[in-house]
Amino acid sequence: MKNTKVIVGLGSCGIAAGANKVYEKIKALKEADKLKFELKRTSCIGMCYREPLVEIIDKNGSYLYGEINEKKAVEIIEKHVIQDDPIKNYVVHTDLFETSDKDFTEDQVKIALRDCGYIDPEKIEEYEDRGGYRAIRKIAGQRMSRLDVIQTVINSGIRGRGGGGFPTGLKWKFANNNKAAEKFIICNADEGDPGAFMDRSVLEGDPHAVLEGMIIGAYAIEATGGVIYCRAEYPLAIKRLNIAIEQARKNGYLGKNILGINGFNFDIYIKEGAGAFVCGEETALIASVEGERGMPRKRPPFPAESGLWQNPTNINNVETLANIPWILLHGAEEYAKYGTEKSKGTKVFALAGKIKRSGLVEVPMGMSIRDVIFKLGGGIQDDKKFKAVQMGGPSGGCIPEHLVDTIVDYDSVNATGAIMGSGGMVVMDETTCMIDVAKFFLDFTQKESCGKCTFCRIGTKRMLEILTRITEGKGEEGDIEKLEELSYQIKDNSLCGLGQTAPNPVLTTIRYFRDEYEAHIKDKKCPAKVCKALLTYEVDPDKCTGCTVCAKNCPTDAIDGARKEVHFIRQDDCIKCGTCYTKCKFDAIKIS
Amino acid sequence: MRIKRVSTKKITEEQEQVDINLLNPLIEKYKDKKGNLIPLLQGTQDIFGYIPYEAFEKLSSELGLELSDMYGVVTFYAQFRLNPVGKHIIKVCHGTACHVQNANAITDALKESLKVNDGETTEDGMFTLESVACLGCCSLAPVMMIDNDTHGKLTGGQAVKIIKNVKIKESN
Numbered sequence: 001m002k003n004t005k006v007i008v009g010l011g012s013c014g015i016a017a018g019a020n021k022v023y024e025k026i027k028a029l030k031e032a033d034k035l036k037f038e039l040k041r042t043s044c045i046g047m048c049y050r051e052p053l054v055e056i057i058d059k060n061g062s063y064l065y066g067e068i069n070e071k072k073a074v075e076i077i078e079k080h081v082i083q084d085d086p087i088k089n090y091v092v093h094t095d096l097f098e099t100s101d102k103d104f105t106e107d108q109v110k111i112a113l114r115d116c117g118y119i120d121p122e123k124i125e126e127y128e129d130r131g132g133y134r135a136i137r138k139i140a141g142q143r144m145s146r147l148d149v150i151q152t153v154i155n156s157g158i159r160g161r162g163g164g165g166f167p168t169g170l171k172w173k174f175a176n177n178n179k180a181a182e183k184f185i186i187c188n189a190d191e192g193d194p195g196a197f198m199d200r201s202v203l204e205g206d207p208h209a210v211l212e213g214m215i216i217g218a219y220a221i222e223a224t225g226g227v228i229y230c231r232a233e234y235p236l237a238i239k240r241l242n243i244a245i246e247q248a249r250k251n252g253y254l255g256k257n258i259l260g261i262n263g264f265n266f267d268i269y270i271k272e273g274a275g276a277f278v279c280g281e282e283t284a285l286i287a288s289v290e291g292e293r294g295m296p297r298k299r300p301p302f303p304a305e306s307g308l309w310q311n312p313t314n315i316n317n318v319e320t321l322a323n324i325p326w327i328l329l330h331g332a333e334e335y336a337k338y339g340t341e342k343s344k345g346t347k348v349f350a351l352a353g354k355i356k357r358s359g360l361v362e363v364p365m366g367m368s369i370r371d372v373i374f375k376l377g378g379g380i381q382d383d384k385k386f387k388a389v390q391m392g393g394p395s396g397g398c399i400p401e402h403l404v405d406t407i408v409d410y411d412s413v414n415a416t417g418a419i420m421g422s423g424g425m426v427v428m429d430e431t432t433c434m435i436d437v438a439k440f441f442l443d444f445t446q447k448e449s450c451g452k453c454t455f456c457r458i459g460t461k462r463m464l465e466i467l468t469r470i471t472e473g474k475g476e477e478g479d480i481e482k483l484e485e486l487s488y489q490i491k492d493n494s495l496c497g498l499g500q501t502a503p504n505p506v507l508t509t510i511r512y513f514r515d516e517y518e519a520h521i522k523d524k525k526c527p528a529k530v531c532k533a534l535l536t537y538e539v540d541p542d543k544c545t546g547c548t549v550c551a552k553n554c555p556t557d558a559i560d561g562a563r564k565e566v567h568f569i570r571q572d573d574c575i576k577c578g579t580c581y582t583k584c585k586f587d588a589i590k591i592s
Numbered sequence: 593m594r595i596k597r598v599s600t601k602k603i604t605e606e607q608e609q610v611d612i613n614l615l616n617p618l619i620e621k622y623k624d625k626k627g628n629l630i631p632l633l634q635g636t637q638d639i640f641g642y643i644p645y646e647a648f649e650k651l652s653s654e655l656g657l658e659l660s661d662m663y664g665v666v667t668f669y670a671q672f673r674l675n676p677v678g679k680h681i682i683k684v685c686h687g688t689a690c691h692v693q694n695a696n697a698i699t700d701a702l703k704e705s706l707k708v709n710d711g712e713t714t715e716d717g718m719f720t721l722e723s724v725a726c727l728g729c730c731s732l733a734p735v736m737m738i739d740n741d742t743h744g745k746l747t748g749g750q751a752v753k754i755i756k757n758v759k760i761k762e763s764n
């Protein structure tokens with residue numbers, strides 16, 4: 001038992017699922033009986049759908065236990081740790097025997113996530129033990145020149161993971177070309193796509209990887225200052241970053257003459273966002289760091305020439321930066337082995353929505369969306385029918401079933417009208433209404449538009465109004481064309497990416513689900529039975545027992561009927577609130 | 593564009609009593625830093641739960657910040673509040689993943705149970721109900737956060753139960 005390790009996953013979602021209680025319980029057991037095993041913490045393991053997760057590593061190997069509560073925690077400690085008898089039914093992953101979740105991990109290649117779930121993110125030694133800070137040491141030891149570092153990144157072929165997909169090495173080269181006394185490197189940790197959590201997991205699970213990426217970038221472009229712009233909704237990420245920065249300073253990775261490289265002075269501080277999606281855009285982000293309203297400005301000048309406080313500035317996404325140390329350590333060729341011709345390496349995806357296994361996966365570029373969703377993701381919840389997957393968040397689009405064999409790389413996904421984006425994949429099934437989804441995104445972009453450009457500010461509002469009307473059964477002939485017209489005008493007349501891409505969710509749903517729009521507009525029906533105003537509530541006379549519950553609860557007294565007699569809904573008075581449907585215990589309210 | 597509703601109601605006597613000197617350490621910490629406006633306002637909100645009018649005046653007179661700049665920033669970012677909030681803040685996630693898993697049902701149930709609208713505070717000053725876009729726990733959708741505790745895989749009924757438990761704890 002002495003060499004047995006018990007590791008509890010304490011990422012945000014693990015904690016939300018009760019992992020802290022599990023940790024405390026195990027700790028109490030260990031202390032009460034003076035047990036000799038080692039108790040450790042880690043962060044996101046990726047199998048978020050099985051939280052809380054506890055890994056036990058004994059002399060035979062690793063066993064990952066899923067859905068552990070306090071009671072099960074006691075069982076696994078007693079059986080597995082004390083009596084050396086693993087509880088196979090609770091194991092969700094191991095290399096020692098077959099488990100139900102093998103498909104989830106089998107085809108993954110972990111580069112950006114190489115340490116997530118393996119290390120305690122609050123301990124720099126654990127990062128160092130797994131090869132951490134060895135890339136920057138290698139650069140210092142071999143006196144690699146700045147241009148060599150940049151060339152390695154160029155050769156690796158890595159493209160920005162924040163959504164734009166711009167080659168990272170080239171970006172560094174531009175920043176390096178602009179000479180100035182002060183330069184900045186900014187890590188974009190604003191993760192604005194609602195429904196995506198790749199960056200959160202990396203920040204919480206492996207903050208030093210991001211710091212090391214920034215330090216290497218700073219060396220390459222001769223940056224003097226570093227800023228991590230992190231959204232305030234991620235308190236745990238901010239806490240762990242602060243700890244990591246403190247430790248990196250102590251170990252000499254930040255500060256003056258770093259690792260003996262003469263004149264390499266660099267430090268990092270954190271700037272907390274204040275809740276504005278548009279601040280993910282580079283120039284808006286810079287304005288926000290400077291303490292202003294986060295409104296994008298015209299480019300050029302690009303941040304590489306004039307960014308933070310008018311100094312040359314390079315901005316990279318969290319996942320991009322987390323890849324950098326690996327590339328420098330293992331070489332560009334090793335990285336470029338993975339992926340397709342124009343999209344090298346791996347990509348992290350956050351699987352969510354109506355998918356069986358929602359969580360975090362990292363796969364080589366070029367895998368098909370089908371494999372990601374059906375093999376790794378295990379398919380659709382309750383075995384319902386797959387309808388579409390949303391990629392790229394508010395700037396992206398919905399990829400329908402007939403295109404599910406599209407492979408993940410920048411160009412193939414763009415060809416569908418969606419975008420790769422930052423890696424959110426929200427899966428939708430037959431019970432999701434595509435007009436409702438389009439409306440959801442327009443509602444989001446309309447609120448988040450900074451208001452600078454007329455088309456983005458007012459155009460998105462008009463589109464939202466039309467979509468709202470359609471979902472309320474007031475759609476008119478010609479609405480689809482109006483939406484398309486507005487979409488193209490907004491795309492053409494907006495300054496920043498927010499406006500330029502805001503119509504994408506509408507355009508892709510019109511393109512692939514036009515019949516659903518038409519059903520709403522012409523037949524006043526919502527095929528997915530989501531849009532409340534388009535539903536009809538009726539009593540099924542064969543099932544109604546006359547219990548009167550529905551009538552008592554109906555807010556508009558739209559239901560007639562005496563006790564023990566079949567009830568009846570007067571359609572003119574029904575406001576379609578759905579109360580009768582949820583209240584009836586006899587399944588006697590029908591929706592059509 | 594986000595339109596912040598600014599209360600036109602006269603703020604009650606009780607709410608006006610804020611100890612403005614609590615701001616002193618914050619002012620000390622940030623007074624000479626570049627780009628200090630947002631951290632100052634965030635710090636102020638951490639202290640009072642919102643940004644009282646007196647705080648604007650103090651920051652302006654002691655640091656020479658323009659009132660109009662501060663107001664511009666406060667109304668631009670979703671995080672800032674101009675009105676006092678309840679003791680507990682309930683943030684219901686309405687990100688994409690939560691939306692497709694029926695987050696509306698959570699907000700509706702809470703609205704009904706607390707008798708408030710989205711963005712409002714209960715009469716007893718106990719809860720403020722807010723919507724946010726993605727708490728980063730999408731795999732547990734639908735999700736809500738009360739103060740710093742996140743709860744996932746909720747139904748409307750469970751959400752209401754969690755709030756009731758908070759209430760019970762408060763009355764003990």
Ligand SMILES: Cc1cc2nc3c(=O)[nH]c(=O)nc-3n(C[C@H](O)[C@H](O)[C@H](O)COP(=O)(O)O)c2cc1C
Pocket residue numbers: 159160161162163164165166168188189190191192193277278279280281282315316317318320321422496497498
């Ligand atoms: C409206 C808008 C929101 C964005 N949000 C983010 C974000 O949350 N995170 C991010 O890394 N990039 C975001 N981007 C992209 C960034 O502007 C930028 O391209 C990226 O951070 C560059 O890093 P990369 O080259 O490593 O991808 C956003 C862009 C736009 C137009």
Ligand code: SF4
Pocket residue numbers: 278295296448449450451452453454456457494495496497498499500
């Ligand atoms: S496109 Fe929209 S968000 Fe971007 S600058 Fe214009 S108004 Fe602001």
Ligand code: SF4
Pocket residue numbers: 539543544545546547548549550551567583584585586587588589
């Ligand atoms: S609640 Fe159901 S069973 Fe009872 S009266 Fe209404 S429809 Fe009939």
Ligand code: SF4
Pocket residue numbers: 537553554555556557558559569573574575576577578579580581
């Ligand atoms: S849907 Fe609502 S308004 Fe209509 S009959 Fe049922 S309870 Fe009454």
Ligand code: FES
Pocket residue numbers: 009011012013014043044045046047048049051053201359360
């Ligand atoms: S496994 Fe817990 S956050 Fe992903």
Ligand code: FES
Pocket residue numbers: 194195196685686687688689690691725726727728729730731733734735
């Ligand atoms: S969409 Fe709700 S937590 Fe991400």
